[in-house]
Amino acid sequence: MSGILNMAAAYVGRRWRFxxxxxxxxxxLQYAIDLSDRQGRADLPLGYAVRMTCEEDPESYLWSGGCDRLKDDIARTDKPSFLELYRAFVTAHHWHIPTRATSRRFADVPCQPGYKIKEALKGTRFILEPERFEGVCTPAHARAIQDELxxxxxxxxxIERAGLTWPALMAGALANLTEPLVLFAAAAVLLALWLL
Structure with missing residues (x-):
């Protein structure tokens, strides 16, 4: 018995990095998959909410402006490919809106006199997320954020079209694993193990 333990200890001593x-x-991997499952379950009602926002309703004129841009996407019934799902998870969970690129592009753009973002958002679905447009004072800036939304x-x-399926789960996990911060942390760990 002691011989087996000694062999195991020697093996661990030689292979501890691995x-x-x-x-x-x-x-x-386990964390990325668990997180993907939670994200997917949260995304299903959010996707349904997009559909509901754009449905015909006696009062929909108050918030349905801009739904025409999503008409073709709402009408789709096909199952998305793995690549489509991966890109969807990246966009939904690893993309801050407004993006840094958009914020930088309009950081030094002078305001348009008389432009009021609250008035511009009235009657559109974007009025449901006014915090995304904080500080916006030109139509071009507002349109850029609307495109991102x-x-x-x-x-x-x-993601809603895919439902709770294995391809969606794996695509979400891959999106979590390829997050730049995760890749940086993995590189740091590899470097630390190599140096020790």
Missing amino acids: LVLLCLVAGG DERARALLT
Whole structure:
């Protein structure tokens, strides 16, 4: 018995880096999959909410403006591909709106005199997310953020069409694993193990 324990201890002593890496990879994969499952379950009602917002209703004129841009996406019934699902999860969960690129592009643009974002959003579905337009004072800036919100809405519709399926679960997990911060942390861990 002691001989077996000694052999095991010697093996661990020689292969500890690999064993640590294996444990980290297994834990990371499990976390990414669990997170993807929670994200997908939360996305289903959000995708349905996009559809409901754009449905015909006696009072829909108060918030349905801009739904014409999502008409084709709402009408789709096909199952999305894995690549479509991956891009959808990236857009829905790893994309801040407004994006940094949009914020930088309009940071030094002078305001248009008399332009009021609250008035511009009236009657559109974007009025449901006024916090996204904080500080916006030109039509071009507002349109850029609206385009980004359209992309997120399309992503949610894509995830909703897939439902709680394995391809959606794996696509979401891959999106979580390829987050730049995760890749940076993985590179740091590999470097640390190599240096030790």
